[in-house]
Amino acid sequence: MAMGIISIVHAVLAIFLIIELGLTAYLVDVTNPDWWGGGSPPQYAFLLFCVVWSIVMLLYLALTPLFAPRFYHSIAALAILALTTLFWFAGATALAAHIGVPKCHGRTFCQCAQAAVAFGYFIWAIFTGLTIMEALAFMRSRGHSAHADKAGAHHYGA
Numbered sequence: 001m002a003m004g005i006i007s008i009v010h011a012v013l014a015i016f017l018i019i020e021l022g023l024t025a026y027l028v029d030v031t032n033p034d035w036w037g038g039g040s041p042p043q044y045a046f047l048l049f050c051v052v053w054s055i056v057m058l059l060y061l062a063l064t065p066l067f068a069p070r071f072y073h074s075i076a077a078l079a080i081l082a083l084t085t086l087f088w089f090a091g092a093t094a095l096a097a098h099i100g101v102p103k104c105h106g107r108t109f110c111q112c113a114q115a116a117v118a119f120g121y122f123i124w125a126i127f128t129g130l131t132i133m134e135a136l137a138f139m140r141s142r143g144h145s146a147h148a149d150k151a152g153a154h155h156y157g158a
Contacts, residue, residue, distance in 0.1 A: 006133070008063045016119055022146075023116040024048040028110055043098040045119050047091040048118060050084075054123070057084055074138050082133040088127055092120030116151055 024047045032040040057080050064072040096117045104110035 006130075007062075008146050009130060010058060011128060013054075013058060013123065013130075014122050016126065017051055017058065020047075020123060021051045021055070022052055022115065023112055023119065026112055027109070027116060040099060043066045043091070047095055047116060050087045050091045050120075053087065054084055055125075057081075062103045074134070074141060078131070078134045078138050081127060081134050085124065085127040088120060088124035092117055092124055095120060 025043060026042045027044045028048050031044060060080070061077055093132050095113065099110075099113045099117065102114075104114065
């Protein structure tokens, strides 16, 4: 099976999500002194939610068109992608505002927070691109002239 650009983007996104999962899980673990009492800043917890949400959403977007195309709906995929893009922008911006511009001086926690922000914005950029591609494909399938080429091939989404 030949890998299209969307499959490559999904693979890169999966790798970035695994990296972000490790970074944000570490941040939540370090800032949560006792498990039931809470203590993690909500910015860390929200970014962890974004990672878990994105992994579940990516499984739907990548696997449903291949193995269960009846259950793939392009308008649902577009809505999910748009919502996920918004989540990532909000999460990365909230964490960036929370940590500010610290001088880490070799401290692991500080460097991990900076890396989480950087990967958060990379992931946001990837989701923005996927949302744009899905929106263009959706408009093409609905008869709008959003793009010059009007191939009759089936679209399996971003």
